[in-house]
Amino acid sequence: MLRFDDLALRRGPLLLFQSMTLQLHAGWRVGISGRNGAGKSSLLALVAGDLQPDAGHFERPKNWTLAWVKQEVEALDVTALDYVLDGDVEFRQIERDLAAAEAAHDGMRLAELHGRLLAIDGYAAHARAGALLHGLGFAAGAETRNVRDFSGGWRMRLNLAQALMCRSDLLLLDEPTNHLDLDAVIWLEGWLKKYTGTLLVISHDREFLDAVATHMLSIAEQRVELFAGNLTGYERKRSERLAQQQSMLEKQQRERAHLQSFVDRFRAKASKARQAQSRIKALERMVDIAPVRAASTIRFEFRKPAAMPDPLLRLDETAAGYGERRVLDRIKFNLVPGDRVALLGANGAGKSTLIKLLAGQLAPMGGEMIAARDLKIGYFAQHQLEQLHAKSTAVEHLLELDPALGERGARDFLGGFGFVGDRALEPVAPFSGGEKARLCLALTVYQKPNLLLLDEPTNHLDLDMREALTEALNDYEGALVLVSHDRALIRTCCTTLLHVGGGRVADYDGDLDDYARIVQRANAEDVGSAAAPAAPGKSRKEQRRDRADARTKAAPAGDAAAEERERVAKQRSLRKQLADLEKRMAALEADKRALDAKLADSAFYAGASTAQMLELSQQSNVLAADIGTTEEAWLAAQHELEQTETA
Incomplete structure (x- = not known):
């Protein structure tokens, strides 16, 4: 277990928490909550051994293997798969020892090492690493690319995969969902629920913590408290306790006022002096009950747009993409x-492409996109955090939008986003990710948009700010288009779900729970098919037909009463559809092979710009998604054809 005895921790002169005495038992999955700056990441650093307590004692079992996600990763010339495999230190050591034993022709040592490899499931290590990469959203073929070829966000996913690859007793995760899309978050939830070690995870994602956590650690007002249950259970208990505390405070204040009134009336009377002194002592002995502090000081609202045209924006058979490659069509x-x-x-399906099209950052490649004359777009994306002026203050950023506002007006407005006092006058360079996200959101809100485009707005935001954003969005009068992995935000703010995939944008008839079940089922099928070896000598096309045959055998029989004419016509139509899909599949696979060959060519990276590398990587992801969609369509058509033939 992890044991904390009367522990205190500081960061410089700042006291983060004190008097921490508790035990975390093996197998617990502990969510850590608290406002930004409360000390959550410092607590993980203490558990990892990177920080020492300023008072008290911390104890971790010496034989426990620790896995902790690195915050940065170098631009390494190793493949993504090898980088993930490095997370299993013992497996890598056995690999080296096997090479040495083979060179020395040491049969006994080889037998011993192969026995240990079997014991740690080392023969399946490559398959496990591949499954981790797939679950975290990496496209097929990405495992062969070098780490240096990935952007910062994708390198963070590689770090997460490497930590999950470790066969650890203790896993420490600090905001693991920040760089993931919804599909990957759903996959990670399932993985963590099966994790048998002890987990400490910092997250502000409400539904993620509800799904994963068995216990909650709350850090607030320099105190750390442990609660059994998930985030919703913790908040219910905390609300009950705060209500009780407020009731006790009000009762104490009434009692104190009554005693003080008696003292004031009778202190000067000799006959009552004894009773007055007794009440004075009672007042002195009374232990003050702390007042209940406000849960959050962050409150803001979207400013009323100057105009509200209807419709704001119309898309008619519109296409979007990069270069000559169409990502979305019709x-x-x-x-x-x-x-x-x-x-x-899914990642790479085109959600951000659609947002950029709506924002005007991508020109339509076909069809029409007609904007109202008074359309005012507010666009929030993660890359905007990097575009803040490092030496400018929050006030200066706002005055750049509206010089007439003045410093006092700017400070008043920014105060609603948590920039109070001198913080609004300090350069943004040392701001945390959460503070930069709040500033970008404030700048977006100030512009009074009537169409709001939000691409992962909650990354780095704590629960208080997420709740403030949710409340503001619910009162917002304009239109909202949202991409987010925060299901609580989607459930509360959105009434329409659109699915982006296979080059199309279509209404999604289910709800988020239905979507999660589909993603989980798809992940389970992908893992199963990856584990099953392909039949020797069979082409990919034949393997797809085999899978279709298997599905047909498990499927219920078709309608035997269908007339023969209709059955023959349907079979003819389905065969034509299958032929067209096979042609499309062959063309897509040829394009993918050519593109992957270019991405694997080291000469390309010597002369290509970052934008060119990113564009090719995006095209590869799009092709992979198109191939998957086409294959599913082929399987569905083959399944339907087999049903008509056996009817």
Whole structure:
């Protein structure tokens, strides 16, 4: 177990928490909550051994293997798969020892090492690493690319995969969902629920903590408290306790006022002096009950737009993409005031492409996109955090938008986003990710948009700010299009779900729970098919047919009463559809092979710009998604054809 005895921790002169005495038992999955700056990451650093307590004692079993996600990763010339495999230190050591034993022709040592490799499931290590990469959203073929070829966000996913690869007793995760999309978050939840070690995870994602945590650690007002249950259970208990504390405070204040009134009336009377002195002593002995502090000081609202045209934006058979490659095609929908739209879909399917199209950062490649004359777009994306001026203050950023506002007006507005006192006048360079996200959100809000485009707005935001954002969005009068892995935000703010995939944008008829079940089922099928070896000598096309045959055998029989004419016509139509899909599959696979060959060529990276590398990587992800969609369509058509033939 992890044992904390009367522990205190500081960061410089700042006391983070004190008098921490508790035990965390093996196998617990502990969520850590608290405002930004409360000391959550410092607590993980203490558990990892990077920090020492300023008072008290911390004890961790010496034989426990620790896994902790690195915050940075070098631009290494090793493949993504090898980088993930490095997370299993013992497996890598056995590999080296096997090479040495083979060179020395030491049969006994080889037998011993192979026995240990079997014991740690080392023969499946490569398959486990591949499954981790797939679950975290890496496209097929990405495992062969070098680490240096990935962007910062994807390198953080590689770090997470490496930590999960470790066969650890203790796993420490600090905001693991920040760089993930919804599909990957759902996969990570399932993985962590099966984790048998002890987990400490910092997260502000409400549904993620509810799904994963068995216990909660709360850090607030320099105190650390342990609660059994998930985040919702913790908040219920905390609310009950705060209500009881407020009731006790009010009772104490009434009692104190009554005693003081008696003292004031009778202190000067000799006949009552004894009773007055007794009440004075009672007042002195009374232990003050702390007042209940406000849960959050962050409150803001979207400013009323100057105009509200209807519709705001219309897309008619619109296409979008990069270069000559179309990512999305035949997009058709209107956006009107009051719309609340969330975009669902796998990584690389085109959600951010659609957002950029709506924001005007990508020109349509076909069809029409008609904007209202008074359309005012507010666009929030993670890359905006990097575009803040490092030496400018929050006030200066706002005055750049509206010089007439003045410093006092700017400070008043920014105060609603938590920039109070001198913080609004300090350069943004040392700001935390959460503070930078709050500032970008404040700048977006100030512009009075009537169409709001939010691409992962909650990354780095704590629960208080997420709740403030949710409340503000619910009162917002314009249209909202949202991409987020925060399901609580989607559930509360969005009424329309659109699925982006296979080059199309379509209404999603289910809810988020339905979507999660589909993602989980797809992940389970992918893991199963990856583990099953392909039949020797069979082409990919034949393997797809075999899988279709297997599904057909398990499927219920078709309608035997269908007329023969209709059955023959349907078979002819399905065979044509299958032929067209096979042609499309062959073309897509040829394009993917050519693109992957270029991405694997070291000469390309010598002369290519970052933008070119990113564009090719995005094209590869799009092709992988198209191949998967086409294959599923082929399987569905083959399944339907087999049903008509056996009817």
